[in-house]
Amino acid sequence: MGPKTNEQALTPIDLARDEEDRPESATANCVRRARAGDVTAFAELVQRHGRMVLRTALRLLGAIDRAQDAAQETFLRMHRYLGRFDESRELGPWLYRTVINVCHDLARRAPPSRQISIEELPEAEHPTTRGAPDAIDALNRAQQRRLVQAALMTLPRKERAAIVLRDIEGRPTSEVARILGSSEGTVRSQISTARVKIKRFIEQKQESRR
Amino acid sequence: MSCERYERDIALAAEGDLPASQVAALEQHVASCELCHSFAQGIAASQATLKALADEPLAEAAIAAVRTRVLAAVTERAQPRWSGPRWAWPALASAALLLAVALFWLERAITTTHPATRAAASAVPATTPQPTASLTTRSTQRAAAAVSQSVRTPKKAPIARLSPEDADQLARAVVVLSRVKELDAEGAAEIDRPAVTSQPLTRIASDDPNVVIYWQFDSNGG
Numbered sequence: 001m002g003p004k005t006n007e008q009a010l011t012p013i014d015l016a017r018d019e020e021d022r023p024e025s026a027t028a029n030c031v032r033r034a035r036a037g038d039v040t041a042f043a044e045l046v047q048r049h050g051r052m053v054l055r056t057a058l059r060l061l062g063a064i065d066r067a068q069d070a071a072q073e074t075f076l077r078m079h080r081y082l083g084r085f086d087e088s089r090e091l092g093p094w095l096y097r098t099v100i101n102v103c104h105d106l107a108r109r110a111p112p113s114r115q116i117s118i119e120e121l122p123e124a125e126h127p128t129t130r131g132a133p134d135a136i137d138a139l140n141r142a143q144q145r146r147l148v149q150a151a152l153m154t155l156p157r158k159e160r161a162a163i164v165l166r167d168i169e170g171r172p173t174s175e176v177a178r179i180l181g182s183s184e185g186t187v188r189s190q191i192s193t194a195r196v197k198i199k200r201f202i203e204q205k206q207e208s209r210r
Numbered sequence: 211m212s213c214e215r216y217e218r219d220i221a222l223a224a225e226g227d228l229p230a231s232q233v234a235a236l237e238q239h240v241a242s243c244e245l246c247h248s249f250a251q252g253i254a255a256s257q258a259t260l261k262a263l264a265d266e267p268l269a270e271a272a273i274a275a276v277r278t279r280v281l282a283a284v285t286e287r288a289q290p291r292w293s294g295p296r297w298a299w300p301a302l303a304s305a306a307l308l309l310a311v312a313l314f315w316l317e318r319a320i321t322t323t324h325p326a327t328r329a330a331a332s333a334v335p336a337t338t339p340q341p342t343a344s345l346t347t348r349s350t351q352r353a354a355a356a357v358s359q360s361v362r363t364p365k366k367a368p369i370a371r372l373s374p375e376d377a378d379q380l381a382r383a384v385v386v387l388s389r390v391k392e393l394d395a396e397g398a399a400e401i402d403r404p405a406v407t408s409q410p411l412t413r414i415a416s417d418d419p420n421v422v423i424y425w426q427f428d429s430n431g432g
Contacts, residue, residue, distance in 0.1 A: 054272065079280075196217055
């Protein structure tokens with residue numbers, strides 16, 4: 001076993017896959033223009049961060065329709081409060097905090113009516129694997145993802161937010177702590193507990209299927 | 211030795227979250243403990259699956275739908291919006307209220323104590339037969355006080371209960387006060403205009419003791 005450093009831990013997550021990973025100065029420029037009422041600049045911010053916000057909401061809520069509602073509300077809050085945003089800070093962490101708060105509010109106002117089984121969990125489109133020779137592998141991977149999403153939904157709210165930010169979004173522990181308003185020690189405790197729970201959930205489900 | 215406490219460290223070390231000072235001791239334990247070695251392998255497998263969620267493609271249509279909904283909502287509320295601090299609106303409302311009250315009291319103070327009031331009062335002759343006393347500053351103030359009192363406590367001191375003398379004074383006061391306002395508007399120099407001094411005031415009594423009509427003639431006799 002070879003423990004990794006923080007820097008190494010970030011590399012598996014392809015942080016450059018989204019629009020939001022463009023140079024921060026360009027984002028700051030957009031923020032400045034959007035604050036001045038430039039709707040085009042605001043639309044550009046939505047374009048850059050839309051994928052990140054929707055993906056985070058999906059992992060926190062587990063359903064694409066609710067995630068879309070959360071993403072919409074997140075951007076509307078951004079529009080409403082952009083005037084108060086400190087331009088010297090990065091927009092990304094602020095958006096993460098907002099989407100987590102929005103998801104929490106949504107979950108509190110309208111909790112899922114019943115526990116969703118793994119089979120019912122939504123599955124995203126997989127255009128690259130559809131019809132491919134290794135379709136069975138792709139199916140297995142899809143099932144694994146649904147299993148992990150189901151495991152995520154069993155976690156307490158704070159543990160889920162911490163593990164989504166750290167392991168799925170690939171943010172450093174220090175940044176996760178700042179986003180969640182917790183200490184790094186607390187975040188480390190939450191993510192270690194969450195990882196163990198996810199491992200046990202997956203193993204338990206796999207055992208029951210055999 | 212209990213391996214339970216190592217589970218937490220193994221879970222942290224799997225993604226490089228364990229402090230470097232503890233890594234060596236953990237590796238040494240995992241190398242010698244079959245249970246922890248197995249646990250570490252299990253954590254590595256579940257973490258790989260967990261992190262695969264990050265690579266799961268999101269349907270572009272889902273993202274586009276959010277973008278469309280957001281921009282539609284923003285365009286709808288595209289009116290210029292106040293972006294100042296949240297306390298600004300209540301503060302502005304309070305300031306406006308204070309200003310309105312201050313203006314109200316200032317106007318009252320001017321109409322009862324302004325020198326123009328006294329000057330205008332002496333400029334209006336009393337031509338009504340009963341009572342015939344000239345309107346003085348004191349009587350004007352008394353009448354104005356009666357108006358003020360009736361406005362403040364209309365149920366306790368209704369205008370209908372004024373004595374005929376007070377009613378006359380009240381009517382004259384109303385005339386004087388209205389003239390003072392005109393003078394304020396026209397300028398202090400206008401206060402000695404002859405037209406003011408020639409305006410007679412006529413009292414017309416009706417059958418109803420509570421109804422008294424006052425008629426003021428202008429300089430043209432109209």
